[in-house]
Every structure is written in C-alpha cells, then in structure tokens.
Amino acid sequence: MKFFYILNIIFMAFLASVSASSHVIDVINNCGTPTSVQLPGHGIFGAGRRTIDGDVRGGIAQPCSDINGVGCISVEFSLVDGVSSADITLIPPHRYDHKASFSLNNGQTGATCDNPNCGSCNAFYKYDDYCAQRQVNGPNSSIRIQFC
Numbered sequence: 001m002k003f004f005y006i007l008n009i010i011f012m013a014f015l016a017s018v019s020a021s022s023h024v025i026d027v028i029n030n031c032g033t034p035t036s037v038q039l040p041g042h043g044i045f046g047a048g049r050r051t052i053d054g055d056v057r058g059g060i061a062q063p064c065s066d067i068n069g070v071g072c073i074s075v076e077f078s079l080v081d082g083v084s085s086a087d088i089t090l091i092p093p094h095r096y097d098h099k100a101s102f103s104l105n106n107g108q109t110g111a112t113c114d115n116p117n118c119g120s121c122n123a124f125y126k127y128d129d130y131c132a133q134r135q136v137n138g139p140n141s142s143i144r145i146q147f148c
C-alpha cells in the first residue's frame with residue numbers, strides 16, 4: 001500500500017515536471033488605441049510583457065478594446081509545449097485598421113501586415129490561407145506582437 005502511495009507521488013511529480021512550460025507574451029501598441037489580449041483560461045490583459053505558466057491555446061491580441069478583435073486586425077496564437085503557431089487575421093469580422101506584426105521565439109519566424117492588401121501569406125483573409133501561419137517547435141515558445 002505504502003509502495004503505491006510513493007509511486008503515485010513520484011508519478012505526480014513527473015507529470016508536473018513534463019507540463020512545466022512557460023511562455024513570454026509581449027504586446028506593444030504604438031497606435032494610440034486601446035489594446036486587448038485574451039488568453040483563454042488565463043485572463044484578459046492589456047499591452048505589456050507577461051510570462052504565462054502553462055499552455056496558451058486560442059490567444060488573441062488586437063489594437064482595440066474588443067476582446068475578440070471585431071472590427072480590427074488581430075494576432076492569433078497558441079503557445080504550447082510542442083508546436084506553437086501564430087498568424088495575423090483579417091477574416092471578417094476582423095478588419096484592417098492598423099499595422100500588425102509578430103515574431104515567435106525572438107525572431108525565429110514571424111509576419112507583418114502593413115496595409116489592407118498585405119496578402120494571404122501575411123494575413124488570413126479566408127480560413128484556408130495557411131501560408132499566413134507561422135510555427136515553431138519546442139518548449140517555452142514566446143511571442144512578441146507589435147501594433148503600429
């Protein structure tokens with residue numbers, strides 16, 4: 001009985017160690033507009049640099065106060081312990097209102113959309129514009145997002 005108890009503690013410690021990843025999310029907004037950053041399961045934030053412990057799935061950031069980015073350009077991202085990805089989206093109800101750019105893992109990859117016609121390899125205009133998607137692999141991925 002005691003053996004299994006100890007085994008269980010070791011197993012739980014192992015689970016805690018494999019799931020320990022942290023992600024730096026840095027959002028800069030030079031547009032003079034409000035910033036909203038929605039991180040499901042973690043909260044809603046403004047601009048700034050923060051470290052999130054654990055996975056961030058379906059995060060979204062935009063240079064406007066709508067937390068879903070309705071009416072503005074948005075950067076969507078998932079930062080996980082594995083393949084992390086990010087993209088700029090202009091799929092309606094998103095709309096080009098300001099320049100947006102992001103970089104994953106301090107410049108390993110990224111994208112910029114600086115005009116309404118920046119192209120489907122820089123922003124999603126429809127759901128299958130996969131060319132606009134950027135990915136990195138590994139733990140503790142980070143993203144830097146800049147508006148204007």
Ligand SMILES: *[C@@H]1O[C@H](CO)[C@@H](O)[C@H](O)[C@H]1NC(C)=O
Nearest residue numbers: 020021022023053138139140
């Ligand atoms: C990832 O972050 C976790 C938590 O901060 C840390 O324990 C771990 O060593 C990091 N892994 C790598 C490969 O940097």
